[in-house]
Amino acid sequence: QKEVEQDPGPLSVPEGAIVSLNCTYSNSAFQYFMWYRQYSRKGPELLMYTYSSGNKEDGRFTAQVDKSSKYISLFIRDSQPSDSATYLCALENAGNMLTFGGGTRLMVKP
């Protein structure tokens, strides 16, 4: 079993939809929870990160962490075609090392 599981998709939604992207993990020692966005043939870029359980909002993006269930989510409101990308969750342990999920490919259709 992988330490971090992420549905690879692809996830196809119409423009304006609310998107939910999720990761589950098995190691309770993870302390930072990150979301990276990766456009095709590019390097990932950080979208946002959280430290504790709860929600964190940044514009159209909301990150949610449920440590008790070992489940993290990224919600995208009013999705746009420019949001079409692969979304990677990354979890950081106490030694500052990251474990990445496999990524979910999102397609937002006009």
Added chain:
Amino acid sequence: DGGITQSPKYLFRKEGQNVTLSCEQNLNHDAMYWYRQDPGQGLRLIYYSQIVNDFQKGDIAEGYSVSREKKESFPLTVTSAQKNPTAFYLCASTGPPSGANVLTFGAGSRLTVL
């Protein structure tokens, strides 16, 4: 603009050849990383370096080698010992630790073995 430059963007290699991927950063970051990305497998850590002249193996170091002679540079050599080298290679760096270990990535190098 500050950032990470990886070259070449695309590289083709014949079996049995060593190839070196370049990674240069002008962010004044101390730590640098090399990741390999395969479809559906996420990013896997090959090597990392937290200071000049020092580096550590990651999860999949076999068949790879690195050097860190300058703070700005962290080249990766894919040797002929790497059995399945076709992949997308990403270089990253981080600044001084302050909370989350946020990585800044380069644009990647795609290696194809013919």
